[in-house]
Every structure is written in C-alpha cells, then in structure tokens.
Amino acid sequence: MWISKTIFNHFKSRLNFTPNYAPLSLLSPRRFASTIAQNPSTFNSIHDANQVIDFPGGTVKFIPEMRFISESSPQRIPCYRVLDDDGQPLANNFVQVSEEVAVRMYSNMVTLQIMDTIFYEAQRQGRISFYATTIGEEAINIASAAALTRDDVIFPQYREPGPLLWRGFTLQEIAHQCFSNKYDNGKGRQMPIHYGSNKHNYFTVASTVATQVPHAVGAAYSLKMDKKDACSITYFGDGGSSEGDFHAALNFAAVMEAPVIFLCRNNGWAISTPTSDQFRSDGVVVKGQAYGVRSIRVDGNDALAIYNAVQAAREMAISEERPVLIEALTYRVGHHSTSDDSTKYRPANEIEWWRLARDPVARFRKWIERNGWWNDMAESELRNSLRQQLLHSIQVAENIEKPPIEDIFNDVYDVPPSNLREQEQWVKDTIKKHPLDYPENISA
C-alpha cells in the first residue's frame, strides 16, 4: 500500500478516478466496487489499478482545486416532528401508539411535571437540600423510555428521572432518595435526584458531566458480547457534549460497533451558558457523522417524534450493531437547579413563553384528547391524586430515620477492611461520648 514519494509525485496529477468503495479495514486488502469516475466531464479517468495510490483508511479522490469544507452547511439539519404545536399529526407515517400506551405516557409526563413542582417547592421550604427539575423535557424523558424495553440499560445524566417513573419506580422511592433516608436505594450517599436502581436497569446518577457516556458504550459492548436483545441508552445535555468523554465515547462506539443510543437533550442552556457559547457547530447532531455515527435531529417537545425516533434507533442499534445519536431539541424551562436563578441570564418572558406555548405535556394532551382517550375530568382527577400522593410521600419520607452510621463505611469495598472498621468504631465512640453534638435521627 505504501508508495515512495517520487512515484507518488509522478502519478499525483494523473490519478482521477472515483471508486465506490465499501468501508475498508486496514487489515483487509483493498476492494473496489467500481472504478467509474463520477464526473467524467471534469476529469480524465485513468484506469489502471497498479497506479492507484491510497492512504491508510481507504482511497480518496484527488482534486486539483484547493477546496475547504465549510464550517457550516447552508441549511441546518432539519428536525423530525410528528405533531405540530397544536397536537395535530403532520403526516400519517408515524408508528401509532395504542390508547393504553399513550395514556400511560401522558400520565407519566404529568406525574413528572407535578413531582418536579412539588419537590422544588419542598426544597424552597427547606425540607430537602437540593432539587433539579425536568420541566419542559417531559416528552424526552417519558417517550424515550416508552420506546425501550425493560432490558435496555439506562445511563442518565441527572435530568432524566422519567425513565425510572416509566419503569415503575414509585414516588415514594423518589421521596426516600431525596430525603436520603434509610429506605433510599443509595443508602443516603448521594445528593437528591441522584437516583439509581439496578432492578429497573437504571444506573446511579453521578454528578460528573458526561462520564456516563463511555459507561453506556462499555455496557453496550457487554450486551453485544452476551448477544442480548438489548441496547444501552445514555442521556446528556448540550453542555455534556463538550466533554472529552462524549467525543471519545462516540468514536469508540462507532469503532466497536456497539448497540448504544446517545440521546442529547439540547435544551439551549448549560447553567448560564447558551449553546452559542458551547459550540459553533450546527448543534450536536452534526457531530455524529464526524465519528461515523448515524444521527437524527428530533423535536424534543413532541412525544410521538421521540417515541418513533428512539424505537427506530433501538432497532438499528441492536440489529445492525451500531450506535445512533439522537439530538432532541428542547428548552430547559426550569432553572438549572435549586441553586440557580436563571432569570439572571435569560429573559423571564422567554422562559414563560416556552413554559406555556411550547409545553410538551399540553401538546400531547391535545393529541390524546382528540383521539377521545382523555378529558378534563380525567385530567383533574389525575392531577389531584398525584398531588395527594406526592405530599403524602414527602411526609412519610421526611419522618423516616436516616441511614445508620455503618452505611458510611459499608460498600466502599465488598467487605470493609480493618482500617474502615476502626474508623467506624471511632465515630460511634465519639457519638456516644458527645450525644448532644450529633443529630438525633441517626442510629449509632
């Protein structure tokens, strides 16, 4: 494959053919499907396989013009949507969801919305220390989960409790985690909203941005080795796509042909950084092609579009053993978290507009109502019942005691080593000696 420089220079000007080639591996011999030039009028075609020059990675066509690829294309990548702003289908080519699934999706979206509102209020009242809402992104959360199966493993960032709700994680369990009490799956070790449940195939949220993206690729690799009918999916935001882990993970997934879905919630803001300061590409979807990953841009506030896209992506990922990148365009209606006041960096009326006019929940509601599957009475019943449930869950969780002291030291390793046991004893002794200096609701 390697030709010395002099020969290269000799043939450089004469090489003008365009083979249609299948992707070549460095380890396999070169193959040409065809040696017909694509633009015979422009070039003289020379047709001699022995004079072909190619580089590691495959053959390339040579051109005498110096042509820079533009940093942006004239058109932005179009965005797939099924329902218009009014909940009317734009065409009939989408995968239908049954009444049961649609109503379940809608109920979960409402649950997510109300859950967020009430927990946010609870934080403001000082009952929990921290919360981050998913307002505006309910469709992404629920519809993507609805399109997956229970065997598909989920690697969330932190703004995706929806799939947990879809899979049956209860509001009470959510409350336990937020209150870090002894019934929390995580045994009180993580901040609120850092849910995790192996029963639900939902991996524990870590605060670090985009570290879950390579994890998902590793899990997909594991699923592929075991030949399972399942994929992994990972969520991250527009900000997360700047992290090194995102780029390497996409690259790896493509090279390893791993069945993973990368779902980017491009909600316009990374705390106070707008996307114009985050990247200068046409969003995140164009980055897929750079790594050899099939990608699509979807209207993130359209539950049916998300459902269709994720379902199709899952099929591709598993049957074709390839990664898929989905960029869901949406808007982060809430603040980044309870530690943020986003009116400081964006206009309040912009936030309100997205909250009301572009609410994904309301939009989906219009569609299901039009199908006769929902009505006002069902709506108010649902909302009232949820409010009651949530307030009750919070009350219950608040009064349950915190995890025991042992849980500071367990699970660091499979079996606590002697130094940790010593440290645990020291803490317990200190608490016994100075009980008034320690909170009452911990058991020693």
Add this chain to the structure above:
Amino acid sequence: MATLFQGVGAVTPFSASSSLDSNKLLLPSRKSLSISDSRGSIFVYRSDALNLKAATRKQDLLIPNAVATKGETSTSAKSGHELLLFEALHEGLEEEMERDPRVCVMGEDVGHYGGSYKVTKGLAEKYGDLRVLDTPIAENSFTGMGIGAAMTGLRPIVEGMNMGFLLLAFNQISNNCGMLHYTSGGQFTIPIVIRGPGGVGRQLGAEHSQRLESYFQSIPGIQMVACSTPYNAKGLMKAAIRSENPVILFEHVLLYNLKERIPDEEYVLSLEEAEMVRPGEHITILTYSRMRYHVMQAAKTLVNKGYDPEVIDIRSLKPFDLYTIGCSVKKTHRVLIVEECMRTGGIGASLTAAITENFHDYLDAPIVCLSSQDVPTPYAGTLEEWTVVQPAQIVSAVEQLCQ
C-alpha cells in the same frame, strides 16, 4: 524496555557492576489462598514457609525460618516452570480468561499487537477481538467504558500503556470506579482491574516515569497492589481479576524481564498481604516493586557488615498489611521504608503515618523513609539514577538507624 540480565534469572536492572545472583534475592513467601496440586488436594502455605527453592540454591545469606507447614513438600528443581515476569502476568491473565468467559481486556494495542509489553500477546488470536479490545487513544473514556462494562456484568482489565497515561483516567477512576458501588448503595459492583507499567525506567523521560500509586492512594473504594516477582505477579493478577472490588495493579517497566521458576499448579495470592522476603532481627525494611531489588542488594552488603535486616515487600499498597508489618516492627523496633515515589505524599509518607499511629510504642528510633526527590525524572542517565534510591543509600540509612 531493555533490562540488564546477568546469569540465570538475574534480577537487577540498574548498574552494570552489580553482580546479583537472584538465587539469594528471591525468597518469596508462599502465602496464598489455596493451591491444589495435581492430586487435587489443597495446600495452604503460611507466610513463614520455607523457601521451596532453597534446596536447589546457595543458602549462605538466608536465615530461613524453621517453621514448615504441614503437608508441605520441598519440590525438586524440575517441577514448576521458568518464565519472565511479563509471561507470568500473561499466564495469570490467560488462565482467568479461560476460566471465566466474562473476563476481557481493553487497552491501546493490546489486541493484534499483543500489548506494548507483550502481556496480552496471543490473546486476541485466541479469544477474539471483542474479548481483547484495541481501543482508540482516550484513556478516560476507555476506563469509563470498562466501568460501564463492569457494572453490566463483565470483568474487564483495563491496560494503561504506561501508568502515567492513567492520569487522564483519573476522573473516571476517582469519581466513578471508586465511588459507584458506594453511591449506588451497593447495587452496582465494579470488578475492574486497572493495570500497567509505571515507575522510573531507563531514560523514558519525566512523563513516562510517573509513580501513580501516590496519586491514587487516597481514592476510597479502590485497592492497590504492586507486583515484583513473576510469582507474585501471576498470583496478584489472578486475585485482582477475581476480586469484586476495583483493583489497580502496579507493574514496573524494568521488572518485566525478571525470570523465576513458578509452580505448575494453580495459585492465587491474597491482595491484602505483604510478602516476607527475608526474615531478620535488627531492622524492618519495607519496600515494594523495583525497590525490593535495591533493598536486597543492600541487604547483601549489610549482612556482610554484620546486620540482619528483615525485608518485607508490602505488595498491598492500599490497604497496608499492618498485621505483617506490625509483627515485624514489634520484633525489630526499627523501620526503614524504601520506595520509588516522590517524598511528598508518597506511599512511604502514608506508611510512616500508619506505623507511627499504630506501633509508636514499639519503635526505638524514628521511622526513616527513603524516597525519590520531589522532582520530575530527568532524562540524562546519570541524573535519573540519582533520583532513584540506590543500595548505598539504603546501607548507610540502616547503619545510621542501627547505631
């Protein structure tokens, strides 16, 4: 990397004038979980076991402990097989891959190339591209991938081409690998092994002479071990793979070509135990990895001068085997730590603190720690040699301590 060989199984990589005979250096204690011999019965070797190779080697330096465990037989020179340290690692790895189909390897150039140090040679051909995975150059991400795979049920071994490159993986190792078992409330385990060559080599330059054990030692949730002989390399590799905790296995660039005879039967060592290299009475010398050999060379000189040092290869860098160390301190009352880490924040610093806290009453003298200086490793050979602790320094430190 090239290491200097001298004679059969000679060990020292540092100076042309050394004339070490590995016969006298290698006295590993056979402390292992279990060994089954060809008849299928289990042998458990205790830490003070007689050196099984003693019968075939000269004994003038050794004061072997007279305790022998029941059922122990002194093997003849013909049993066992000789191999180099990297081959021992390879053997351990291959045995585990054979035994458990979930074990897989990922790293740069581990597949078709067989690994930069040939530890994974031939494995890709045998087990396929998926189980021995060549990764693109993104350490943080392939370590992350390994963590994701581990959480989903595989048992990956992540190879850093050089330990120093794992600095790029620090985020994944610290924030995820060490933490996710804990923060998930025990729901997800991460039985990953992260391994690679580190330490000061032969003029590799500062960036390739990192001693990462000092950076990683604080991370809660991980275990760290350092191998130093083909015997313990294979045993620790197997133990690390079988462990449910994330384990970082530190190998040393200059030790890959050490030769030793190791048993034919399967054995797995304990990750948390130190190795008694040479029992003694006057002073406890704690060391690990390459410095073990500098210490043993110094021991030769010391014995000639009439000292009787006890040399312990601590092997387990996190957690420390304070039991073995403690027993030794209670016997000798003097401690010298010899390490390759930088002085500030190194393994020696932590070990000094741990011994002082736990065994202060037994010490007759302050603990002395010999480490590398707090400088990046220079390239020039003469300069590099003096950043690493040399036997002469060890000898004079012992003489001073034993005054």
